[in-house]
Amino acid sequence: MKIWARIAIEWKLRDEQNRAGVFNMHMDLKRIKQGFIRLIRIYPLIAIGLLIIAYLLGGFSEQSNPLVPRTIVLGMLYGLIIVVPLLAILIFVGFSVSEDRSRNRNLKSLENLPAEDPFDLAQEEMCGFKIVSLTGELPIFTGVTGDTYKNDENAICKEFPDHVPPVIGCECGFYAFKNRRDAQFELSIHPGLFLIDVDLFGIGFSHKYGYRAESQRVNSLEFPKRCMRCKVLPARVFIKSYKIGYGNNVWWHWSVRCSLCVKGVKPENRLTIEQMSQKLNVEIN
Numbered sequence: 001m002k003i004w005a006r007i008a009i010e011w012k013l014r015d016e017q018n019r020a021g022v023f024n025m026h027m028d029l030k031r032i033k034q035g036f037i038r039l040i041r042i043y044p045l046i047a048i049g050l051l052i053i054a055y056l057l058g059g060f061s062e063q064s065n066p067l068v069p070r071t072i073v074l075g076m077l078y079g080l081i082i083v084v085p086l087l088a089i090l091i092f093v094g095f096s097v098s099e100d101r102s103r104n105r106n107l108k109s110l111e112n113l114p115a116e117d118p119f120d121l122a123q124e125e126m127c128g129f130k131i132v133s134l135t136g137e138l139p140i141f142t143g144v145t146g147d148t149y150k151n152d153e154n155a156i157c158k159e160f161p162d163h164v165p166p167v168i169g170c171e172c173g174f175y176a177f178k179n180r181r182d183a184q185f186e187l188s189i190h191p192g193l194f195l196i197d198v199d200l201f202g203i204g205f206s207h208k209y210g211y212r213a214e215s216q217r218v219n220s221l222e223f224p225k226r227c228m229r230c231k232v233l234p235a236r237v238f239i240k241s242y243k244i245g246y247g248n249n250v251w252w253h254w255s256v257r258c259s260l261c262v263k264g265v266k267p268e269n270r271l272t273i274e275q276m277s278q279k280l281n282v283e284i285n
């Protein structure tokens with residue numbers, strides 16, 4: 001039910017309208033970066049494929065006149081082992097430099113934000129997606145920054161307790177992606193986490209890809225398709241396990257298992273989907 005009134009400050013950069021060509025390319029950096037990371041994941045397959053082709057064409061044989069000359073094979077090996085990884089590193093450095101620039105530009109544009117009448121702000125429904133882990137003996141949502149929250153909460157600023165998040169120039173507030181696809185991509189980088197669907201309320205900043213807002217309600221949690229242990233069979237049940245972190249810090253961590261991998265887990269460390277749904281007070285689907 002989307003019946004809540006929400007207020008969002010539209011955070012648009014002047015550059016976005018004026019320098020369409022340059023800026024669009026810049027704003028789509030996130031998409032380009034996602035594509036690049038996908039490519040890097042399959043790079044070992046591409047490399048092995050090329051080596052197999054070179055081998056089949058006789059590039060590694062002792063023949064005096066192979067189909068693929070030895071110099072080409074050697075060049076390819078150097079390329080695969082040295083040049084391509086170096087290029088990848090340079091591209092990542094490029095990404096981080098331009099992300100820093102974009103962050104500075106955002107901050108600058110925020111300084112120029114006129115003191116607006118809070119009752120005259122643009123209204124926008126803030127529905128988003130994000131990834132969380134489930135931790136604690138009694139399961140609780142844990143954001144990627146380590147902050148824990150229940151299904152319905154107001155954000156608090158750890159750094160400046162007098163802040164009512166979100167505050168301009170600070171990082172406080174609840175974050176969410178606007179697009180499910182972006183949250184799914186993050187999930188593919190962080191296996192073992194869960195994807196949730198949230199509504200954000202109160203004052204919020206609207207970015208191109210997401211929101212940062214005052215309060216948050218979790219609507220639903222997406223039950224992972226596959227077991228987090230064997231990664232093959234369909235997941236059936238939630239289980240909690242002990243994790244030992246830095247400085248002997250021990251915490252409970254929740255994951256999902258298939259009916260095979262759940263064998264051996266004590267009954268008191270298991271929760272069915274319905275039980276988890278009740279504990280978290282959100283739908284699981």
Ligand SMILES: [Zn+2]
Nearest residue numbers: 157163170172
């Ligand atoms: Zn703050």
Ligand SMILES: [Zn+2]
Nearest residue numbers: 227230258261
């Ligand atoms: Zn399994």
